[in-house]
Structures are given as C-alpha cells and as structure tokens.
Amino acid sequence: MQENADRLARLARAWDESAAGYEAYFVPRFAPWVDLAVAGVTDADLPDGAILVPCCGTFPELDRLIDRFPDREIVGIDLSPGMVELARDRAAGRPHVEAIVGDAQALDARWTGRCAAVVSVFGLQQLPDPLAAVRAWLDALRPGGRLSVVFWPDVTETDGPFALVAAVIRANLPAYDDSRWESELAAAVTDHGAVLDRDELPTFPMTHAAAAEYFDAAAHSGPLRSLAIARGDAFMDRLRAEFLRRAPAGEWRHDPHARLITAHR
Numbered sequence: 001m002q003e004n005a006d007r008l009a010r011l012a013r014a015w016d017e018s019a020a021g022y023e024a025y026f027v028p029r030f031a032p033w034v035d036l037a038v039a040g041v042t043d044a045d046l047p048d049g050a051i052l053v054p055c056c057g058t059f060p061e062l063d064r065l066i067d068r069f070p071d072r073e074i075v076g077i078d079l080s081p082g083m084v085e086l087a088r089d090r091a092a093g094r095p096h097v098e099a100i101v102g103d104a105q106a107l108d109a110r111w112t113g114r115c116a117a118v119v120s121v122f123g124l125q126q127l128p129d130p131l132a133a134v135r136a137w138l139d140a141l142r143p144g145g146r147l148s149v150v151f152w153p154d155v156t157e158t159d160g161p162f163a164l165v166a167a168v169i170r171a172n173l174p175a176y177d178d179s180r181w182e183s184e185l186a187a188a189v190t191d192h193g194a195v196l197d198r199d200e201l202p203t204f205p206m207t208h209a210a211a212a213e214y215f216d217a218a219a220h221s222g223p224l225r226s227l228a229i230a231r232g233d234a235f236m237d238r239l240r241a242e243f244l245r246r247a248p249a250g251e252w253r254h255d256p257h258a259r260l261i262t263a264h265r
C-alpha cells in the first residue's frame with residue numbers, strides 16, 4: 001500500500017518537473033500517435049456523455065477532440081499538478097473542458113456507465129495495474145461508448161534510442177520484468193464484456209538532433225525523470241555515459257512502435 005503511494009508520489013513529482021520540457025520536446029514527436037488514438041473515438045458516432053482523457057499530461061488530445069465534438073464535456077485527469085496546470089492553459093476559454101488532478105486508475109464513481117468515450121495516450125504503461133485501469137475505463141462507458149488507448153509496450157524497437165536506453169538500464173539494474181500484462185490485455189477487454197475493435201502496433205518515424213539531446217530530454221523532461229529521482233545523479237551520469245558510448249554520432253532517426261487498442265461497449 002505504502003509502496004504504491006510512494007511510487008505514485010514519485011511519478012507525480014517526476015511529471016511536475018518534466019511538464020514544460022515534455023510539452024516542448026515530446027509532444028510534437030508523439031503527435032502522430034495522439035492523432036491515431038483520438039481518431040479511435042472521433043471516427044465513430046458516440047452516444048451522449050462526457051469524454052474522459054486519463055493521463056492527459058499537457059492535454060495534446062484536446063484540440064483534436066474539440067474539432068470533432070465542440071460541445072461535449074471533455075475531462076482530462078492527471079496525477080501531476082504541474083501537468084494539469086499546462087492542461088488548464090490549453091483548455092482556457094472552453095467552458096465544457098476541465099482538467100483535474102487525480103489517479104487515472106481509480107476513476108470517480110460519478111463516471112460509471114455515463115461516458116461516451118475514454119481516450120488515453122502514453123499513460124497506461126505507467127500505471128501500477130494496467131489491466132485494472134482498462135477495466136475501470138470500460139466501466140465508465142455507456143452502451144455504444146468507445147475506448148481508445150495508445151501506450152508504449154515494453155519493446156518498442158530493436159534499434160534506436162528507446163531500445164538503447166532500455167538495454168543500458170537493464171545492464172545497470174537488477175532484471176525486472178513487469179510486462180506480462182501486455183499479453184493479457186486483449187483478453188482483459190473481452191472478458192470484461194467489451195468488443196475489441198483494433199489491436200495494432202503503429203509505427204512512426206522520430207528524429208533527435210543527437211543522442212545526448214534525446215537522453216537529456218528523457219532524463220529531465222520525460223520517461224527517465226522518475227528513475228532519475230529514485231536513483232540520483234551519479235547513477236544517471238553512468239547511464240548517460242554508457243548510452244553515449246554505444247549511440248551513433250549525429251542526428252538519430254528511428255521508427256518506434258506503440259500499441260493501439262480500441263474497443264466499444
């Protein structure tokens with residue numbers, strides 16, 4: 001219990017510290033996957049009800065949702081007050097839109113069976129129990145409501161900065177595999193009474209000016225921030241040195257894949 005609370009507190013702090021840098025560096029690079037996730041609900045006729053965006057971060061999903069559903073109640077939920085502050089900036093002047101601080105895995109009971117859609121991008125893989133989160137998100141849907149989730153699986157590429165960071169971390173931390181849930185995800189959706197519409201590994205190109213630029217963005221404003229807080233500067237310096245020693249020189253283009261699942265009630 002305490003371990004889970006500590007993990008959530010560290011994640012919230014990590015994303016607070018990352019928020020502005022994440023918006024500048026990662027949001028533009030992750031945009032094709034955000035488009036895809038949002039299209040998973042905007043390409044459909046939705047029933048009435050709110051659209052929830054768990055793990056909204058700075059809320060890059062918002063503009064695309066508003067284009068299609070200008071009058072809907074749209075609610076972003078994120079653990080990090082720093083992220084929510086930027087999400088609120090993005091939502092400013094939109095009376096139907098709200099961004100709230102909260103745990104995406106423990107949705108408020110007021111949403112149960114009342115939502116038209118749940119869209120979540122790049123948050124699921126960080127949650128303590130991703131399958132429980134997906135079940136909670138399905139429970140929020142009305143009949144006909146849609147779920148669209150994009151997340152980073154444990155393996156995103158065989159070659160590229162994401163793969164190299166993972167290899168360098170594995171070499172410096174005791175082996176720890178918590179990715180078994182990924183193979184149980186499709187069954188978790190159907191066992192929970194929903195229809196799985198898509199289960200894909202969408203790939204898009206991404207470019208970094210140099211290996212160091214990527215590592216520093218990840219460590220200061222992205223997915224490595226939480227590790228940096230937990231392990232400290234000396235550990236991160238060691239990871240960085242090893243990463244740079246094994247990385248190619250110059251601009252680095254790669255083609256990582258995420259995983260998309262869409263489902264409906």
Ligand SMILES: C[S@@+](CC[C@H](N)C(=O)[O-])C[C@H]1O[C@@H](n2cnc3c(N)ncnc32)[C@H](O)[C@@H]1O
Pocket residue numbers: 008011012015027030034054055056057058059060077078079080083102103104105120121122123126127128
């Ligand atoms: C990589 S960011 C993605 C943000 C945004 N959806 C995007 O695509 O840019 C992941 C977000 O998930 C949030 N997050 C992590 N665990 C969470 C939890 N248990 N509840 C709510 N948000 C959480 C983090 O605070 C962070 O803002």
